[in-house]
Amino acid sequence: MKNPYTLHTLDNGLRIVIEKMPDVRSAAAGFMVDTGARDDSPEAAGVSHFLEHMMFKGTSKRTWREITVDFDRMGSSYNAYTSEDRTMYYGWVRTADIGKQMELLADMMRSTLPVEEFDMEKNVVLEEIAMSKDNLEHVMFDFLQEKVFEGHPLAWPILGYEETVGNMTRDQMWAYFQRRYAPGNVLLLVAGNVDPKAIIGMAEELCGSWQPYADAHQRTIPTVRTGVASLQVDRFKQQVVAITYPAVNAVDKRAETASAAATILGGENSRFFWEIVQEGIAPRAGAFHLDYADSGLMILYGTCLPENTEALVDALRREAQKICSDKIAPHELDRVKNKRRTGLAIEAEAPYHRLTQLMDDMQFRGGPRTVDQMLAEVDAIGVDDIHTYFQDFPINTEGHLTSVGPRLWPEGSTTGT
Amino acid sequence: MTGFTHDVLPCGIEYGIVPLPQRHVVSFQIRVLAGTAVEPSDKAGLARLLEETLDKGTQQRTGRELSDAFDAIGAAHSSGAGRETTTLSCSVLPEHFEKAVALNAELLRTTTLPQDALTVNIELAKQELDALQDDPQGLVDKYISLQAYGPKLGHHSLGELETLDCMTRDDLLAHWQNRFHAGNMIVSVSGPLDATRVADTFEKHFSGFGDPAKCGRSPVPVEFTPGTTHYEKELEQEQIGICWPGVEATHDDFEVQQVILSVLSGGMGARLFTEVREKQGLVYWVGAWQENPRGAGMLFLGASTTPEKADRTYTTLLREVDRLAEDITQDELDRAVTGIVAHRETRGDTTRSRGSELANDLFFFGRPVPAEEKLAKVRAVTIDDVVRYLTEHPRDRLCVVTLGPRPLDEAATAAQGASGTAR
Numbered sequence: 001m002k003n004p005y006t007l008h009t010l011d012n013g014l015r016i017v018i019e020k021m022p023d024v025r026s027a028a029a030g031f032m033v034d035t036g037a038r039d040d041s042p043e044a045a046g047v048s049h050f051l052e053h054m055m056f057k058g059t060s061k062r063t064w065r066e067i068t069v070d071f072d073r074m075g076s077s078y079n080a081y082t083s084e085d086r087t088m089y090y091g092w093v094r095t096a097d098i099g100k101q102m103e104l105l106a107d108m109m110r111s112t113l114p115v116e117e118f119d120m121e122k123n124v125v126l127e128e129i130a131m132s133k134d135n136l137e138h139v140m141f142d143f144l145q146e147k148v149f150e151g152h153p154l155a156w157p158i159l160g161y162e163e164t165v166g167n168m169t170r171d172q173m174w175a176y177f178q179r180r181y182a183p184g185n186v187l188l189l190v191a192g193n194v195d196p197k198a199i200i201g202m203a204e205e206l207c208g209s210w211q212p213y214a215d216a217h218q219r220t221i222p223t224v225r226t227g228v229a230s231l232q233v234d235r236f237k238q239q240v241v242a243i244t245y246p247a248v249n250a251v252d253k254r255a256e257t258a259s260a261a262a263t264i265l266g267g268e269n270s271r272f273f274w275e276i277v278q279e280g281i282a283p284r285a286g287a288f289h290l291d292y293a294d295s296g297l298m299i300l301y302g303t304c305l306p307e308n309t310e311a312l313v314d315a316l317r318r319e320a321q322k323i324c325s326d327k328i329a330p331h332e333l334d335r336v337k338n339k340r341r342t343g344l345a346i347e348a349e350a351p352y353h354r355l356t357q358l359m360d361d362m363q364f365r366g367g368p369r370t371v372d373q374m375l376a377e378v379d380a381i382g383v384d385d386i387h388t389y390f391q392d393f394p395i396n397t398e399g400h401l402t403s404v405g406p407r408l409w410p411e412g413s414t415t416g417t
Numbered sequence: 418m419t420g421f422t423h424d425v426l427p428c429g430i431e432y433g434i435v436p437l438p439q440r441h442v443v444s445f446q447i448r449v450l451a452g453t454a455v456e457p458s459d460k461a462g463l464a465r466l467l468e469e470t471l472d473k474g475t476q477q478r479t480g481r482e483l484s485d486a487f488d489a490i491g492a493a494h495s496s497g498a499g500r501e502t503t504t505l506s507c508s509v510l511p512e513h514f515e516k517a518v519a520l521n522a523e524l525l526r527t528t529t530l531p532q533d534a535l536t537v538n539i540e541l542a543k544q545e546l547d548a549l550q551d552d553p554q555g556l557v558d559k560y561i562s563l564q565a566y567g568p569k570l571g572h573h574s575l576g577e578l579e580t581l582d583c584m585t586r587d588d589l590l591a592h593w594q595n596r597f598h599a600g601n602m603i604v605s606v607s608g609p610l611d612a613t614r615v616a617d618t619f620e621k622h623f624s625g626f627g628d629p630a631k632c633g634r635s636p637v638p639v640e641f642t643p644g645t646t647h648y649e650k651e652l653e654q655e656q657i658g659i660c661w662p663g664v665e666a667t668h669d670d671f672e673v674q675q676v677i678l679s680v681l682s683g684g685m686g687a688r689l690f691t692e693v694r695e696k697q698g699l700v701y702w703v704g705a706w707q708e709n710p711r712g713a714g715m716l717f718l719g720a721s722t723t724p725e726k727a728d729r730t731y732t733t734l735l736r737e738v739d740r741l742a743e744d745i746t747q748d749e750l751d752r753a754v755t756g757i758v759a760h761r762e763t764r765g766d767t768t769r770s771r772g773s774e775l776a777n778d779l780f781f782f783g784r785p786v787p788a789e790e791k792l793a794k795v796r797a798v799t800i801d802d803v804v805r806y807l808t809e810h811p812r813d814r815l816c817v818v819t820l821g822p823r824p825l826d827e828a829a830t831a832a833q834g835a836s837g838t839a840r
Contacts, residue, residue: 075759
């Protein structure tokens with residue numbers, strides 16, 4: 001199959017990746033900035049996310065109103081999001097509108113962060129923080145990161161704290177923006193039925209004048225902590241628990257193996273589904289591999305009635321023990337491979353979904369992988385690889401146990417704030 | 418040129434096919450006209466329990482073996498019990514199409530509804546009811562649906578503790594025997610498949626499955642109860658849900674209604690986002706949408722905000738609906754129309770979406786409706802249509818549900834024509 005990717009770097013350091021998708025009628029474009037919550041400073045926790053909101057608020061060419069109206073005029077499906085290590089702005093449009101979409105996104109990327117909009121948008125972010133506190137799983141995962149990565153920037157919540165967001169100034173945000181949104185930190189992604197040459201030409205025109213800014217990453221590798229932490233929140237009805245272990249990072253060649261292992265343990269039709277959910281212990285139980293460029297976690301979790309907490313944790317540990325000691329059956333791995341094949345075929349129909357894969361590949365693997373390459377990597381995983389993986393990254397130890405809900409469980413655990 | 422195939426198989430299944438020759442995946446949807454609305458009143462939760470238990474054992478395989486068989490062909494499959502239908506959806510590579518249909522037929526036709534699986538599913542449903550208490554938006558949806566549609570059509574798919582407690586395998590068996598048969602099924606298929614191959618496959622696997630005659634297809638009437646109800650709950654934010662009757666999917670004004678919702682909530686430049694969030698910073702989340710059971714339409718507004726901002730949020734939401742007829746602009750209308758058309762041509766263009774859209778067409782219209790026919794009606798909507806719609810379908814009967822630390826100010830709700838009660 002012909003390689004559908006085109007890579008290019010502008011003189012100012014901005015990288016471009018384009019995927020040609022001849023069979024679709026739409027196209028998606030996105031700017032990924034290599035910055036996220038882990039790049040916030042402690043006194044400005046939440047600045048990456050708040051900045052993402054402010055990027056919609058005005059440029060030298062457009063007011064906030066003109067930005068949103070221009071998106072809507074082309075019927076774009078657009079949005080933005082912030083994670084621990086990236087911020088993404090995207091729009092998905094009919095192929096004929098891809099030029100307009102790129103121009104609008106590029107204009108936004110040189111935001112003026114209008115002073116007059118700063119306090120109003122702060123209210124919106126504070127509402128988002130309030131909303132997150134009513135969501136049990138959101139509370140859980142913020143608490144988990146806080147404890148597992150204690151003392152490291154990955155411990156801070158992406159949204160920040162009411163205090164840090166409340167006290168944040170526009171000057172602080174401006175300084176961060178200038179430093180982190182330099183072209184060398186930005187990746188332009190385009191997927192769809194587009195002409196790569198034309199896209200590169202447009203990118204030169206739209207982004208070529210952006211001034212480079214030397215800003216070396218100051219990310220430090222986190223330590224994954226062990227221990228037990230519990231947060232009692234009376235108003236929740238359910239208890240959610242997670243057991244967390246160190247895992248391979250996203251750059252490691254074994255990342256696909258870790259992901260397959262997590263699926264066997266806690267995906268659809270998994271061991272957890274049959275041994276925990278279908279045993280009536282908990283309505284939800286799962287496992288996933290969370291990875292960053294320099295670290296990774298294997299997270300086993302479940303949500304249950306408070307009185308079932310012990311049974312749930314016992315069951316999670318029992319299954320973890322089993323997968324470490326006994327080799328998996330070949331058909332368990334075949335299932336993962338078969339579903340991946342269908343998943344890739346489905347994903348290949350939608351340009352926006354391709355952007356996500358491209359982002360991962362560019363950020364963690366140095367370049368995009370074709371569908372055939374991805375399938376080959378998954379197909380190459382053997383039963384012994386899963387076994388070896390769990391010998392290298394065992395999940396049959398105590399790990400870090402986190403619990404949130406109406407019970408302060410286990411007794412004697414450290415409590416959260 | 419539509420390219421659709423639409424027919425009824427000898428076994429009784431009504432089916433539609435949208436051929437997509439360039440695609441590399443096939444999607445199909447099986448809708449059985451057996452949703453929560455036809456559950457006996459003392460058996461709320463029955464349709465969902467049946468749907469959860471159907472695949473936990475067949476005459477040929479255990480539940481686990483059946484799941485493994487789906488995974489062996491890499492099927493992306495799911496199922497769910499809605500108000501009017503129980504739906505099974507499946508996407509596979511084209512070479513696995515026949516096997517995927519065979520597996521769906523196996524669980525629909527030869528389920529053994531194992532007692533042990535049912536016992537677990539009842540227990541899990543009770544736990545899900547508890548989990549719903551930790552899902553503020555899900556709770557508002559449960560409460561407002563009951564008020565909007567009445568107990569028959571509007572009750573929650575999980576049922577209640579007391580109805581789950583008295584559910585037996587015989588109840589599931591009776592529901593399955595009465596409702597699950599080929600004459601009660603609508604099937605849509607999208608992808609690179611020949612129509613004859615599709616028809617032959619479904620006929621082969623569903624021939625002789627119950628009564629081929631259409632039956633039980635009448636929609637359940639809506640019982641709308643206007644009024645304001647507050648549900649006390651310790652939360653950071655107050656949840657606000659508002660709804661009122663609109664027009665059904667087959668109504669001549671359906672596209673006008675669609676455009677109005679897009680003007681209100683189609684993008685970040687739409688009215689609600691602009692007026693409630695961007696200009697006043699009242700919320701993070703705000704939206705307007707519709708639901709369309711057959712024979713009815715319901716318009717919804719929703720938002721969540723900290724309690725001290727709840728009254729202002731509520732009045733702003735309704736003000737935006739009310740002033741539409743006075744000041745909607747051509748530019749707004751054009752954006753709303755473009756949004757609907759472009760979303761259909763981007764997000765809605767995947768194989769799965771095309772199959773799902775066809776299933777909707779068969780369900781509501783009894784025929785495939787070409788996208789161009791629908792989009793032409795959307796493009797034809799004028800400001801005069803919007804004004805006329807708002808006059809003919811005023812939001813004069815409101816159903817309002819709030820969930821959180823405090824009720825809305827009575828003066829605010831009274832001014833909007835909704836009287837209140839608290840729970």
